[in-house]
Amino acid sequence: MDKIKIGVIGTGRIGQMHVENLANMRDNFEVTxxxxxxxxxxxxxxxxxxxxxxxxxxxxxxxxxQIQAVVIASATNTHATIIEAAAKQNKSIFCEKPLAEDVPQIKQLLQVVKDNGTCLQVGFNRRFDHNFKQIHDYVKAGQIGTPQIIKISSRDPEPPSIDYVKVSGGLFNDMMIHDFDMARYLSDSEVVEVNAQGAVLVNPEIGEVGDIDTAIVTLKFANGALGVIDNSRQAVYGYDQRAEVFGSKGQAVSTNDRLNNVELDQNENVQLSEIPFFFIERYQQAYRDEFQAFYEAVTKKQAPVVDGLDGLKAVEIARACDQSLKTHQAVKL
Known part of the structure; x- marks a missing residue:
């Protein structure tokens, strides 16, 4: 198959990682x-x-x-403008989350994408993680029966800078948005109600700029299942990424990846290797696999694995959580 000539817009930390991954996938992509x-x-x-x-x-x-596709890894507040412009230039688009912070704006973007016949994939890389994909596959195959409880823990090793927090769109839209997509992916169902609790327990400055750094969200799903997501901006032991789906026939549980799975047990001493420090180390394979999926979607003219509707759904859940946090009430979607 032909190489895709691709451009990368935004070369911060994640943009540079994408450049490296694409450059190493020379059989499929040519970074132009x-x-x-x-x-x-x-x-x-x-x-x-x-x-x-x-x-x-x-x-x-x-x-x-000559450029057939673009990766949008720029600041969140630029995504919508670039997506619309790229769609009108007939470029296939890979965009980091979120597509935009405003639900009506995303709906307008998706219409532009549809009108121009554009391939749009959203960077929810965790769908491609080997652990979470295995849970999803077990659920789809009916091996755990009817899902009843979904649990997701996602905790960063250290909080971002205050300058970043100011423009991030808030914890729900910036951090937990990955987990909202995971909840839909792992449960194989839509979220119909949320109840959000939040606090400032890590850095008081985060609260001073109007955000939270610790949160728990409970969810109800269309298939009757219940869910809970917990986030923290600081887990001092590393990048904590776990998930569980419990069902009528059993459960599927993923624990943290480690350098190795050897446990050393001695008198008064138990040792395990450390978990990865942050997302780039933890999700190396997933970031590569999401671009392989993007390549397949573009070259075979297939619907992407994670499309604009998935991007919209995650932001809708995030906005419902914002409302729930402010009103101290459950919010239906």
Whole structure:
């Protein structure tokens, strides 16, 4: 199959990771251009990965007729504008979450995408993680029976900067949004009601800018199952990522990945290897696999595994949680 000529817009931490992964998938992708209005090291990045074009203006990437697809890894508040422009330029689109912070705006974007026949995949990489995908496959195959309880824990090793928190859209829209997508994915059902509790237990400055750093959300699903998600901005022992689906025939549980699974038991001493420190280390395989899925969707003209509707649903749940937190009441979707 032919290579896809692709441009990457936004070269922060996750954008640079995408550039590296795409550059290493040379059989499928050719990174033709990178763009970022603020990055001081664009030339060095382009040279490192042998990328012929780099620019501070993303519109030049979209205007290049040779580029067939773009990765949008820029700031959240730029996603909507770039998605719309890319769709109108007939580029296939891979966009990091969220598509936008406003539900009506996302619905308008999805209409533009539909009108232009654009392939749009959302960067919910955890669907491609080997642990979570295995749970999903067990649920789809009916091996645990009817899902009854879904539990998800997702805790970062350290909080982001306050400057980032200010523009993040809040914990529900920035951090727990991955878990909302996981809840739909693992339960094989839609969320119909949420009840959110939040607190500032890690960094008082996060509360001063109007956000929370610790949260628990309970969910009700259309299939009758119940769910609970917990998030913390700081788990001092590493990047804590676990999930469980309990059903009428049994359960499927994923624990944290470790360097190895050897447990050393001695007198008055038990040792396990550490869990990964953060998302780039934890989800290396998932980030590569989501681009393989994007390649298949574009070249075979198939619907992407994670599409714009999935992006919309996750933001709708996040906004319902915002409302629940403010009103101290359950909110129906």
């Amino acid at each position: 251009a990178i763009a970022d209005p603020y990055a001081p090291n664009l030339a060095e990045l382009a040279q490192k990965y042998q990328i012929p074009h780099y620019t501070n203006d993303y519109e030049k990437v979209l205007a290049d007729p």
